[in-house]
Amino acid sequence: MSNRKFEPFYGVDDTLGGRISLARDARDITIDEAAKVLGVQPDTWSAWENDRDEPRASRIDMMAGLLQVSVTWLLSGRGSGPQWHSRSAENR
Secondary structure (H helix, E strand, C coil): CCEEEEEEEECCCCCCHHHHHHHHHHHHHHHHHHHHCCCCCCCHHHHHHCCCCCCHHHHHHHHHHHHHHHHCCCCCCHCCCCCCCCHHHHHC
């Protein structure tokens, strides 16, 4: 896990792909899990996170819901960003 979560305004200076990755890490879900929920191939999700492609607007809305962030945060880094979760803490 990266130290990005400790920055007060994480995501503001990041790319769309970086914010997607950051939010997915915060939710502690895998690329395979996220892709399955959105109905895309894991390679497609990976391309989004690596800024090789961008999701369509309808996917961004669905993605925001899955990642529990606002669409505004995904697109600009401002607004309601990710809350950090841990599966190990939830399984205690």
